[in-house]
Amino acid sequence: MSLAERERPAQVRVVVVGHVDHGKSTLIGRLLHDTGNLSELRLQEIRAAGERRGVPFEWSFVLDALQSERDQAVTIETTRIWLRLPQRDLVLIDAPGHTEFLRNMVTGASEADEALLVVDAHEGVSEQTRRHALLLELIGVRHAVVAISKMDLVNFSEQRYRQVRQELAELFERIGIAAQTFVPVVARDGENVAGPSGNMPWYTGPTVLNAIAALEPRPQAAGASLRIAVQGVLRRNIERIIVGRDAAGTIAAGDEVLISPSRVRARVRSIESWPPDGRDAARQGDAVGFTLDGPAFVDRGDIISSPVGAPVPATELRTRLVWLGRKPLARGDRLSLRMGARLANVEVKTLERVIDIDSLDAGGTEAALANDVAQVVFKSRDVLAVDTVADHAALARFVLIDGLDIVGGGTVLAALDAPNAATNDLVPVGHLFDRYQRAWRNGHRGAVIWLTGLPAAGKSTLAMLAEQKLFERGFQTYVLDGDNVRSGLGSDLGFSHDDRSENIRRVGEVAALFADAGTIAIAAFISPYRADRDRARRAAGTAFHEVYVKADASVCEARDPKGHYRQARAGTLKDFTGITGDYEPPLRPDLVIDTGVISPPDAAAQLLEYIERVVRLESGATRSRRRS
């Protein structure tokens, strides 16, 4: 099938937002009912459930599926409702209005094309209305239909309707959301929901139903420059099939493309599909598989683009984000940033402004609190191929991760240290190319595998077993431990707190160089202090993997191969970690190996499995196959 024959999706996804108690759920319930999308049976069930609970019927019961939602009469979690209309199918996304569940509102909105904003005629624009409008824009929803609800509470006053409408129009204009339709409704009674209103003859515009039925799916930018975020590489026989979703533009066999951030050019050999259908091109939205001519190296996280108008390599990003973390966000905070398939370690360089919700002006620059929208500059350790929200919104979206938690999301406004735009398409970034080339030749990435744990926890044993196996399997690897480091690199250092810190600093830097050179450096050090280990992590960036070799102090003391615990107990060995010195266990290790529970070979197997996974060039390629 040719590209031209395929049409845009006929489905529109509409997120319904608004302040808690402004009547969102009532409006949706009524919409479902009045369009024949709610069966009489279901309605009876809901009425019966209300009676059992001794509460008057409310339309919101249709949506609040969770027991806790019905008990508290509050929507907690976003949900989806399919609305079958003669014109088209609509997906309504109900988003909670309560501030406490803002993450769920943002989650719902991030799937929407358009918004239906519900504002209470009596209360008018509230803080939450402003926050939701701001978030809609941030997330990428740029069009809204507004239902001005509870018109009965303002005696169906046209003047009040015009006031609220004016207030909203000003808000939208400042934020950058287009809204043409403002419908005065009494959702409970269905006035102007799907049918006309007898009480508001002065209103001659569309009902809510007609307004949302008229929404069009967002048009795709025609002729946009190609963008595919590489999800990974699958191997079929000797072919390497690069897979990812086409976020913009078309790709066809014979096209020349640019791989970023290495900025290497390559030619598309084939478009792959299964079952084979002879297709030799793919377009925006497709889950694409393709192969390249020649030996160009592509890895997960790379961006494939057309050679002209490629994303820019940068390490400093100006972003706008919504902060969802419990701890405030402040300058110097270190987080992980996930943008498509890319994952980067970033630090907050500047908190440029926190938006004041009341005035929508720039507020403080000290810290962003939960639910704040802020403009933040991040510094990334790795070079990222960056698109901005204005050019390629789909590739400019990111989430922030602290440990295991999602703590925010946002979009890139600008790359601040990008090379001059005129030369951007010409200048390759040399050192990155080198790193990829090394990895390509070795067949694996370099890495720092940092083993930390109490004395006698089994770090060295594990390191040596892993090194041996890796070597046998053809990996470049080297163990750094006290024995080979203390004699030279740290020969001027003793065992004071400062000297130990300095020793770990040097080891961290050396390990990072090993990793950069393509080697898997396994560092086995007690390294009791978090700050020291964090510094080693900063040195190696995303190549760093913290492995907590865990064993109870009692187990380690019972082992005591070098007699150190005995000496420390006797007082002849001072500052011995585990007895007289503190050990700060990792808060978020990449891997925990409990040598108190499993045998050394099992522990080594666990470590090897992990290492082989993280140094793999293309996930999947080296996994065992049932048939190949």
Add this chain to the structure above:
Amino acid sequence: MVHSPHEPDSASGERAPPYGLAPIRLNSIYLFGTVNARGSLQERSPSLLDELEARSIAILREAYFRVWPLVMLWSMGKDSTALLWLARKAFFGDVPFPVVLLDTDMELPEVYRFRDELAAAWKLDVKNELCPPEASIDPTLPPAARAAARKTAGLRALIERGKYRGVIVGIRRDEQATRAKERVFSPRAPDGAWDVKRQPAELWDVYHTDVPDGHHLRIHPLLHWTEVDVWRYTQRENIPIVPLYLARDGKRYRSLGEKNITVPIDSHAATIADIIAELETTTTSERAGRVMDHEAEDAFERLRTGGYM
């Protein structure tokens, strides 16, 4: 990993025909639209199916590249069979993770026959996980929910043994109101529990896959599909189905569950096209025939927060 596009299709010994013309002919597997599978549907919403498909494939690939070890559940129903087809598309013919049936020994015989035939035809690595007996399940659950919860227990055992970090499940948001609140990548506690009140944010298609050791992710590539989408896709792609979905003597199964807790509906839909037409007008819910959903107002929510699919 996969056979070359030009090799004969080993399932039938025939050469693989063009896209959409599946050669499989088996007794208990019904195939439709072998003349032109993409014909009449195209008028209605062809690009919607393309969009749904592309999104599901991207989710499956994201799971594969980021979550390991991974396993997929296959109940032999229309949804998980369509999901299996999507997985073959995503990985160019091969399914690169084990496919597991949570077996209560209570599936209908047609379902077991379908499994064996399709597993052979598609060369699947199907594993059977026999679920613990009902006697070992929470006795405070209503009877049908208790029977269904055997699968929860079976799944827990499977995950523990395989140390799986990801379980791919073919649930959809429009099936049931608590499923409508799901995430695509949904984190679960070690006991499988779903903490619905504390789900993480999930923004755009930037999925979060980090969970503590011992926890796992339920991955839901079909979450955004509807019942009729699955049927349209099944028809377009010629995906085999268990014949029980089609009406015989005025009855058909709209949703396939174990024989002790599922009842057929009144229907004369004898083809997939009939089913699609029927769904255009019906207002009853898909899972009306699943007894466990209706025993108590919160029966299904309790099942799900306890770790049911």
